[in-house]
Amino acid sequence: MSDPALHPCFLGPYAENDALLEQLVTEFLRDHVYWRRNIHPEDPPAIPTRARHRADFQAFEARLRRELHLLSAALKRSVPFHSQRYLGHMVSDLLIPGLVAQILTLPYNPNNVSEEAAPVTLDMEREAGMQLAAMLGYGVDARRLPCAFGHLTSGGTTANFQALRLALALKCYPLALRAARLDGIDLAGDDLDAFLMPVDRSIEVICAAQRLLSAMSPRERQQAGRRIEEARVEQMGLAAFLDAHPALSTPLVLAPATAHYSWSKGMKLLGLGRRQLVQLPEAGMRICAEAADELIDRLERERRPVLLAVGILGSTEFGTIDPIDRLCDARDRSAGRGFGFGVHVDAAWGGYLMSLLRDEQGGLRGIDAVGREFARFPRPEVYRAMSAVSRSDSVTIDPHKLGYLPYGAGAFLCRDRRPVELLAEAADYVFDEAGSGEPGSGYSAIGRYEIEGSNPGAMAAAVCVTHRVMPLDAAHFGRIQAATIRGAEAFRDLLADWVPRMAPRFRVVVPFEPDCNLLCIALNPVGNEDLAACNGFMRRLQARLAVDPAMPRPEQSFYGSSTTLRGDALGGEAMRALLQALGIAAPADGEELAALRLKVLRHTLMNPFLLDEVNGINYLARYLAYLEVLLPELLETHAGR
Numbered sequence: 259m260s261d262p263a264l265h266p267c268f269l270g271p272y273a274e275n276d277a278l279l280e281q282l283v284t285e286f287l288r289d290h291v292y293w294r295r296n297i298h299p300e301d302p303p304a305i306p307t308r309a310r311h312r313a314d315f316q317a318f319e320a321r322l323r324r325e326l327h328l329l330s331a332a333l334k335r336s337v338p339f340h341s342q343r344y345l346g347h348m349v350s351d352l353l354i355p356g357l358v359a360q361i362l363t364l365p366y367n368p369n370n371v372s373e374e375a376a377p378v379t380l381d382m383e384r385e386a387g388m389q390l391a392a393m394l395g396y397g398v399d400a401r402r403l404p405c406a407f408g409h410l411t412s413g414g415t416t417a418n419f420q421a422l423r424l425a426l427a428l429k430c431y432p433l434a435l436r437a438a439r440l441d442g443i444d445l446a447g448d449d450l451d452a453f454l455m456p457v458d459r460s461i462e463v464i465c466a467a468q469r470l471l472s473a474m475s476p477r478e479r480q481q482a483g484r485r486i487e488e489a490r491v492e493q494m495g496l497a498a499f500l501d502a503h504p505a506l507s508t509p510l511v512l513a514p515a516t517a518h519y520s521w522s523k524g525m526k527l528l529g530l531g532r533r534q535l536v537q538l539p540e541a542g543m544r545i546c547a548e549a550a551d552e553l554i555d556r557l558e559r560e561r562r563p564v565l566l567a568v569g570i571l572g573s574t575e576f577g578t579i580d581p582i583d584r585l586c587d588a589r590d591r592s593a594g595r596g597f598g599f600g601v602h603v604d605a606a607w608g609g610y611l612m613s614l615l616r617d618e619q620g621g622l623r624g625i626d627a628v629g630r631e632f633a634r635f636p637r638p639e640v641y642r643a644m645s646a647v648s649r650s651d652s653v654t655i656d657p658h659k660l661g662y663l664p665y666g667a668g669a670f671l672c673r674d675r676r677p678v679e680l681l682a683e684a685a686d687y688v689f690d691e692a693g694s695g696e697p698g699s700g701y702s703a704i705g706r707y708e709i710e711g712s713n714p715g716a717m718a719a720a721v722c723v724t725h726r727v728m729p730l731d732a733a734h735f736g737r738i739q740a741a742t743i744r745g746a747e748a749f750r751d752l753l754a755d756w757v758p759r760m761a762p763r764f765r766v767v768v769p770f771e772p773d774c775n776l777l778c779i780a781l782n783p784v785g786n787e788d789l790a791a792c793n794g795f796m797r798r799l800q801a802r803l804a805v806d807p808a809m810p811r812p813e814q815s816f817y818g819s820s821t822t823l824r825g826d827a828l829g830g831e832a833m834r835a836l837l838q839a840l841g842i843a844a845p846a847d848g849e850e851l852a853a854l855r856l857k858v859l860r861h862t863l864m865n866p867f868l869l870d871e872v873n874g875i876n877y878l879a880r881y882l883a884y885l886e887v888l889l890p891e892l893l894e895t896h897a898g899r
Contacts, residue, residue, distance in 0.1 A: 263737050264866050267728070268351040268662075271341055271867055279354060286362040337805045337817070342868050342877040345861045346803070346819035348574070348607060348659045356663040359723035360716045368715030370410075371705035379715030382722035383410055383704060389722070390655055391671050392620055393612050393730035394605075395648025404461075407675030409704045410657075410667060410718055414606030415520035416709055417654035417670040420681075421602045422511065422524045423709065424652065424672060425565040427680040428600075429453055430491040432463050433503055437489035440482055442470045450505040453563050456598030457651055461677050468679075496529040506563060512553070513568035514538045514545050515827035516578060518604060521568065530565075538567070541829040542770050543576050545569060547584035554588050557597075564599035571647065572608020575821045575860065577776025579608060581639060583646035600651040606668065608774055609655030613736040614743075615644055623732060631740060633747045640773050648673075657721050660739065660864060667717050682706045741866035742775040748869055749777055749861065749878045756882045764889055767839045769823060769858065770832075778821070779859045782840040783893055789842050789854065796820060796857035798892055803859075815884045821860040826852040 269275050309315050338344055340351040368376035370383050387408025388398045396406035411417045432452045435443050443466060445452045455463070467486075471479050491499040500506055508530060513521050515537055525535045539549030550567075557564055567589065569580035582603055589601050605612070614636075617623050625641040636644065647653065650673065657667040672678065683706055705713060728735045750772065757766045767780045781799070782792045803818035825833040830851040837844040837856070845851055868877045 260871050282358045290365050342865050344817045346817050350864045353662040355727040356720035356724040360720035363716035363719040370713040370715045372703045376715040379718045383718035386721040389725040396673050404674035407678045408671040410669050412666040413668040414654045414656045417668045418520045419524045420670040421652045425600050428460050428677045434486050434489035438485035448505050449503040456593035457600050509563040509565045510534050510536050511566050512536050512538050514540050516573035518574050540827050543578040545580040547581045566600045566602045568602050571603050571605035577774045579640050579643050579773040582643040586649040603650045603653045606654050606656040610660035611739050613730045614732050614739050616731040618731050618733050635743045678707050742864050745863045745868040746775040765840045769836050775863045777861045787843045793857040816881050819860050823856040825854040
């Protein structure tokens with residue numbers, strides 16, 4: 259059902275809210291003009307009113323209009339993400355609050371690198387971080403520990419880099435304290451023991467060191483601080499740091515095969531090396547908790563240091579949700595035995611689904627309350643995973659995905675803000691000394707801690723205003739998420755009737771049940787037993803569903819995307835069963851199965867208007883009817899060649 263509460267939120271598939279958007283943009287553009295004219299109104303205009311009558315002015319305007327007309331014409335070949343007929347990648351229509359807030363802020367051009375450059379929007383970025391942290395279940399009261407920290411990034415990739423950066427700094431800092439011979443800091447055991455300290459214990463050591471430094475005389479503090487700084491991994495470099503601590507080996511990061519490729523990038527960028535990114539065992543496109551426990555136990559026995567174990571809340575390709583609760587359990591068990599590592603949740607896709615778990619007071623809703631308006635969501639294991647996000651050490655989330663905000667807007671959140679001070683950079687022309695005392699006391703200049711330098715305040719305004727207009731709970735922002743879940747469940751129900759209908763000519767399989775609002779379909783023509791031929795057919799199908807810039811939009815009925823199922827992610831037996839269900843010969847050897855790749859259709863069902871009851875249109879049913887005609891046509895066309 260199309261939720262009437264969502265009708266004013268978007269420009270709309272038919273631009274139904276054009277008058278609202280135009281009125282808001284015009285009103286606040288005029289407001290910006292009045293603001294400019296009232297900054298020292300006694301100053302005369304620098305550009306005379308007669309300037310527009312000059313020949314060079316008119317020539318400039320003509321060139322400008324020409325280029326803008328060309329741009330406007332070219333953009334008509336863009337992907338119609340706003341349409342209910344678009345079922346492809348992770349992008350949809352934009353929320354009006356965020357779009358207008360960004361447009362409104364752009365002429366002011368604030369740079370959130372510092373308070374001096376962004377006195378308004380920097381506060382909004384801090385507020386947006388706390389809004390997201392509260393949705394995840396992190397503590398946001400600065401008077402109580404732990405209190406969260408969060409900031410915006412250009413996307414989830416940068417947020418994942420930040421998670422790696424913080425985890426490495428946190429693990430290495432106690433060793434710098436040991437090397438600096440700071441009296442009063444007792445680190446039992448050797449360097450490896452210090453590195454393997456649990457996250458919470460490492461934070462306690464850092465805070466104790468900061469208190470010791472604060473109690474010293476200025477000269478003593480300067481000398482001790484210099485010794486610590488010289489011994490830090492950030493100063494020495496990873497290779498020199500490891501040489502100075504021969505008991506250590508390069509730490510590992512554990513992540514599933516469904517993890518975003520940014521994790522590989524991050525390992526290379528930090529100098530850890532791609533080889534140290536170890537795959538957590540999977541089954542059914544989700545981490546296998548039992549096998550992951552065995553891997554972690556083995557690494558503990560071997561005393562092999564681990565920085566992070568990464569769980570995915572809505573994998574980018576499949577929307578699957580890892581058992582975050584089991585990862586946190588494994589971390590806590592190992593911490594009790596002196597083998598510490600952090601848990602990071604990559605919720606770039608699924609983070610905003612957490613709004614479904616929050617009531618209007620910020621409390622956690624029970625599974626029965628959440629599931630009351632759905633047929634199957636959330637399954638108990640999915641609910642346990644989502645409700646355990648608050649136990650994680652850090653989280654990545656992308657407002658430009660299920661937050662329905664413009665690119666690029668990612669966010670990094672961590673459960674305890676105190677160690678973030680380890681990431682601080684000094685730049686006298688940008689930052690003052692605010693926030694450089696007790697860890698977690700300030701953070702007035704977020705740019706001190708971010709990877710990025712210049713940071714658009716307009717995006718912070720877009721995120722913050724959207725969350726103010728639509729609070730991140732089930733009664734408000736969650737209504738958009740609920741519409742997407744209902745769309746996915748409706749699609750799954752339609753497939754139950756569609757698959758038998760296609761059976762005479764095509765084998766159709768849902769390779770794994772969806773956890774949220776992404777759903778994959780595997781297809782193979784009846785009689786084909788060759789995997790390569792199946793993948794070739796799927797590539798031809800995807801070519802028809804992909805956006806064709808040369809084709810007029812009304813002639814393309816629907817838009818979709820595809821991805822590849824990997825045997826090592828799905829699991830050998832699951833891959834064998836899937837191939838058999840498709841009628842494809844499967845190798846007996848397990849290694850061969852793990853190496854196989856199967857092309858499948860991938861449907862991102864994030865448009866909240868897929869089930870349009872106002873006009874009596876089910877776009878998902880229309881899409882399947884379109885495939886019902888297209889598939890035989892593709893098969894016959896290929897057979898005739």
